Amino acid sequence: MKIGLFFGSFNPIHVGHLIIANTMATSTDLEQVWFVVSPQNPFKKNKGLLHEFDRYDMVDKAIADNPKLKVSDVEFLMPKPSYTIDTLTKLQEKYPQHTFKLIIGEDNLAQFKNWKNYEAILEYYGLYVYPRPNVPPHEFGNHPAVRFFSAPLLDISATFIRESIKNRRSIRYMVADVVEEMIQRKKFYI
Template identity: 65%
Template sequence: MNIGLFFGSFNPIHLGHLMIAQAMLDNTEIEQVWFIVSPQNPFKKSKALLHEFDRLEMVELAIGDNFNFRASDLEFHMPRPSYTVDTLTYLSEKFPQHQFKLIIGEDNLKSFPKWKNAEKILELYELYVYPRPNAVASIELKNHPHVKMVDAPMVDISATFIRRAIQEGKSVNYLVPEKVAEHIYARKLYK
């Protein structure tokens, strides 16, 4: 099976993430999208990060019973900070029957060469790249045979904007799935 791996802090997961995941299913040979909740992104500060189990729970609420989507806590059990290449290696060894594709935003192509073992990732896996507003991507990477530009909605919803709105007492309806909004309000997250 072709599995798209969508890594992220999902702090919180929002409708943009779900739209991109669905576009991957609709516009590529990807048959399932696994949301890999990252406990700590090596390129991001962890100070504003909710506990990983809260973020995983929100992903589970967001994807509900969609059998094409799965939530994964795999990186919770790996050394930190977690590196994509280590997760890809682990998954390929554990599930040799699957072909894993890496889903990333076009804005990440610029920094991709700085990722741990970026050359190995490009050699062994395909990158499925969704468009991002104002992204300046590497032409060399865009033309790489293992990089596929995917037609997906240009989504500009930011988790930072959502967290700030919550802190300011504003509504996040229509930015996050309804069950996620209810969970955030009930648990008083991001306050």
Template identity: 55%
Template structure:
């Protein structure tokens, strides 16, 4: 099976994440998208993250009605901080029957050359890229025309988890930006207040 790996902290998962993931399984050759919940990114401060299991629970309830979208806790069991190449190697060993591919935004592609072992990733895996909006000119990437990089004409999402967390803290009603059950869980648990 051809699986797209959508990495993120999903703190919290929102409709933008679901729209992009669903677009990838409906309008590319990917058969499933796995939301790989990152316990700790080398580029983010850990203090702002909800607990790993709470974020897993949010992704679980957000994807339960979509048979081709799945949550993955694979990185919870890997040494931290973890790098994408380690996760890919681990997944290949655990699920040799699947073909894994990366999903990333154009902004990540522009800085992809800074990733650990990016050359190996590019040699072994395809990358599916969704568009972003930029203030000013779109940054050029040395990988824009690479044969393993596939630009997918997905909807452009301007929703961010950072915006959602701040809005909740500011007591704004952002319920339409979250799947209903995710909103209910966040409200019930009193998160981000």
């Protein structure tokens, strides 16, 4: 099976994530998309990050009705911070019957050369890239391992959602109803 891996902190998962994942799962040759919940992104600070189990649960609830979308906790027992190449290698060892592709936003291409072993990611896995607004120039436009796909241009920010919650503003339509209910019930981000 050809599986797209969509990495992120998902703090919280929002409709932008869901639309991109569903678009990749239904408009490309990918058979499934797995959300890989990252305990800690090596390029981001840990401030305001919910526990990974809570973020995993929100993703799981948000995608429960879509058989083409799955959630993975593979990075939870890996050394932190997690590096994409190490996670890809671990998943390929655990699931040798699958082919994995890395899904990233086009905005990540400008800094992709800073990723650990980015050459190996390109050689063994390849990138499935979705569009992002205001993308800086990059050198990967014609790389044979980089494929570009159409998807809605969404600029929904988890930071904006967390700030809205903190300031008691509505997050309706920005997250799935089950995610909003879980955030309210557990008083996340207050």
